[in-house]
Amino acid sequence: MYNILVCDDDKEIVKAIEIYLNKEGYNVIKAFDGEEALKVLKNNTIHLIILDIMMPKKDGIETLNEIRKDKSIPVIMLSAKSEDEDKINGLNLGADDYITKPFNPLELIARVNSGIRRYTKLGNFETNENKNVFKTGELIIDDNLKTVKVDEQEVKLTPTEYNILKFLTKNKGKVYSIEQIYENVWEDEAYAAENIIAVHIRHIREKIEINPKEPKYLKVIWGIGYKIENLD
């Protein structure tokens, strides 16, 4: 029996979801705002969360960030169709999936099944060894040991450099704007971040690249941002 936490300030929607999920054999635990959801999470074994974005007290995005600080269970975000999809995407919120309202019940169920399947199988049993190890090509970041290696050689980064590199490597392949990098690494509003990031990027390149002028790992996507190349 799997427990699914459904959190939305619209009680009708929560009720409807509960009915669909009960039919599927899932047990539903309800919450109506982010704070309540976090409480439920603390006191119950939850296998999957369905989380509305627009909510009072603590919205879905804040709540998700809190959850992600110490949990990796699957989260499906709910959003009204009107909310700009690009926006949701840009948030880069660490959700596993999202559905726009109004949703198709079969789709909801399919996504829940898929999330549960992913979570219960392999995925969750990542070994301690590689849990916090991020790599691309010959660049390896071990977040347990806080070490960075390039071609087997350890490289010393400052905390900020390390955090930027970890963030980008964790999400290798994806391009992040200067603002997104700043906000993710500093956990603060980005203001006049261009230069700050540029300087750090240069320092990182000096340390991890053979030829910083022609970076192999840390690439600029002109007009958009930076990314760590996915070489695996």
Next chain:
Amino acid sequence: MYNILVCDDDKEIVKAIEIYLNKEGYNVIKAFDGEEALKVLKNNTIHLIILDIMMPKKDGIETLNEIRKDKSIPVIMLSAKSEDEDKINGLNLGADDYITKPFNPLELIARVNSGIRRYTKLGNFETNENKNVFKTGELIIDDNLKTVKVDEQEVKLTPTEYNILKFLTKNKGKVYSIEQIYENVWEDEAYAAENIIAVHIRHIREKIEINPKEPKYLKVIWGIGYKIENLD
């Protein structure tokens, strides 16, 4: 192994369906009236139901209503051709699909496969990774990664080129005037945009087309505008 409940009072038809579905690797459980079907459902894990409408004791529609009270598995209704299709449709019975008798075995199998896929996997629904990927023929734009590939080969576009190509590919097949392209990509009034667009179009063609003089993807519709050919 998926279990499919087939319910029809015509034993010949049930037998025939069983043969078809067995060949496809499905396990068939049989019932010959609505009440029997409900009993079977109670005692077995059923993944899909094929249900005849005209049956003794409890007809298909009543049975379906019962089923829908506590289950949301896919149901394919069977009906004789004589029964008015519109009527069946209008019943709005919460069936996922229906087939008229006499049916084409290939169609039956296709619908069963599709039902199973939709129910168990994400099958027809867009997966998260798919959500922002636009393609036509061998041209693939991944807006998550901001990459463009032609024939598996990555191609580098400037931001403006990328935005134009994304806009047209997202709406492949449709023709957009120079003004429309400008307004959509620049999010500004188009003024003297002809030349600007023309130059960008040329650059894009140079990058994505084998022979820019005879473009395969980015075509001009003389006097109207440009489009990305729909090759799928």
Next chain:
DNA sequence: TAAATATATTAATAATATCTTAATAATTTC
């Protein structure tokens, strides 16, 4: 705690990529 050291930010400027403009050529359509 004060000095030493390491790290982060700011400022100024350079380098480079990209966009737009202009002038002209090539096509298409009637």
Next chain:
DNA sequence: GAAATTATTAAGATATTATTAATATATTTA
């Protein structure tokens, strides 16, 4: 073939990122 439309080319303008060095802030160590 003429008018309208699109294509091409190259150069000047603009925007974005890179670099360097100096200053500020934080952390460590004596």
